[in-house]
Amino acid sequence: MNRIIGVEALDVRFPTSRERDGSDALNPEPDYSAAYVTVRTSTGEEGHGLAFTVGRGNDVQVAAVRALAPLVTGLPVEATLADLGGFSRRLTGDGQLRWLGPEKGAIHMAAAAIVNAMWDLYGRRVGKPVWQLLSELSPEELVALVDFRYLRDALTPAEALEILRRAEPGRAERRRHLLDHGYPAYTTTPGWLGYDDEKLVRLCEEAVAEGFTQIKLKVGADPADDLRRLRLARQAVGPDVRIAIDANQAWGVGQAIERMEPLQEFAPYWIEEPTSPDDILGHARIRAAVAPVKVATGEHCHNQVMFKQLLQAGAIDVLQLDASRVAGVTENVAILLLAAKFGVPVCPHAGGVGLCEMVQHLAMFDFVAVSGSTEDRVIEYVDHLHEHFTVPVRVERGRYTAPSVPGLGAQMHPASAADHLYPDGPVWARQPATA
Secondary structure, eight states: OOBEEEEEEEEEEOOGGGGTTTOOSSOSSOOOEEEEEEEEETTSOEEEEEEEEOSTTHHHHHHHHHHHGGGTTTOBHHHHHTTHHHHHHHHHOOHHHHTTOSSOHHHHHHHHHHHHHHHHHHHHHHTOBHHHHHHTSOHHHHHHTOOOTTTTTTOOHHHHHHHHHHHGGGHHHHHHHHHHHOEEEEEEEEEOTTSOHHHHHHHHHHHHHTTOSEEEEEOOSOHHHHHHHHHHHHHHHOTTSEEEEEOTTOSOHHHHHHHHTGGGGGOEEEEESOSOTTOHHHHHHHHHHHTTSEEEEOTTOOSHHHHHHHHHTTOOSEEOOOTTTSSHHHHHHHHHHHHHHHTOOBOOOOOSTTHHHHHHHHHHHIIIIISOOOTTOOEEEOOSSGGGBSSOOOEETTEEOOOOSSBOSOOBOHHHHHHTBTTTSHHHHHSOOOO
16 A cells, blocks of 8 residues: 655755845845655655745744654555545644644644645646646535634535535636636735845836736835835836735734825735734724725734634735645635635735745636636735746746646755755855844
8 A cells, every 4th residue: 555654854945135035024134944845655756845934943844844744654645635634634633733833833834834745746646736636626525625613604615615616617718718828926026125226126117027017015114215115116117007015014003004194195006914914803903994905914824714704804805825824725725715705805925935836726726616716816926946946937927827737836956955955055054044
């Protein structure tokens, strides 16, 4: 019998702090990092996943993956892939490790890395990219992935089935549209807080020339800097390109409302993470105060229960799920169904190593088999570190091209992982970390 024989976790870090790539109000010098996971089977198959971090603490994330590994090693491959909902609950429901969450933090992100590796393995086995694999599952198979224990007051299995069955007749047509036209993207590349004005303007102009119709700028440090940078960006892109802004949790509730008032002049499309990601009622208050600017959040949302409450409270206009913050593909299926139930568009977070590669599959599955729409939906794109992956994303004229290679896209080139191992890989041996 084919069994899982090992779960490997590597501490892989990229020195992005040296060019201030990824810098924001609360993370001025991040080193984009990954707890990089490989699941191996007795017949030589592999699946790859990761949990994204920003430098120090990645060793804690790797340790969390290794703590979960005994729950995985020895499982039969066929039976596990046939019940990935049960597999996810096995990882998130362990009595002693669950105590560290429950269902949040490093342990939950470790579960995401392993769950995603299993979906990658599944896609490779059947010869399909994960977006296609998911969108070809029956409504009943998709609903079976979802743990409804804490969701039934907002979404029942019957309602989830209705959403999926309603979308089912148009799957083939939407798949053709996706393959022909791709999926809309927006770029955060111009907007990192550590970039000087000249670089900001140049990258804004390049983004428009490359076909992007939405960009994003970081805000939340000095108010005068926010005004100046937003003015420069608006001048560079013109009136018709959307500019989203992202405070990365820098403000309190009242402060967020106050700080947004002078920025309204430049017609920001959304304000992202204006306050603590845990403050559901705070987001609702901000949303009421800053309209028509939309409120977006989700990249630090712990789990499907928090997303449920954000939706129930009418606290967000845009839901930003993340491929590795919640428990991977499986829990994200539940979150996509919740968003469809409440009619809130999903614009996934992808600002990090490997996130673009993975999260595109979730958005494309949503279009084909859940929401059936790309209206006001865009996937974040950051032009960093894709060269380290065996199947890097392809963005053309501001749109993600649907991947055709089997799996989830999280596999790194072996040389890239080896070079960037922390602390002994050649990259770090030559230049110690600055963050």
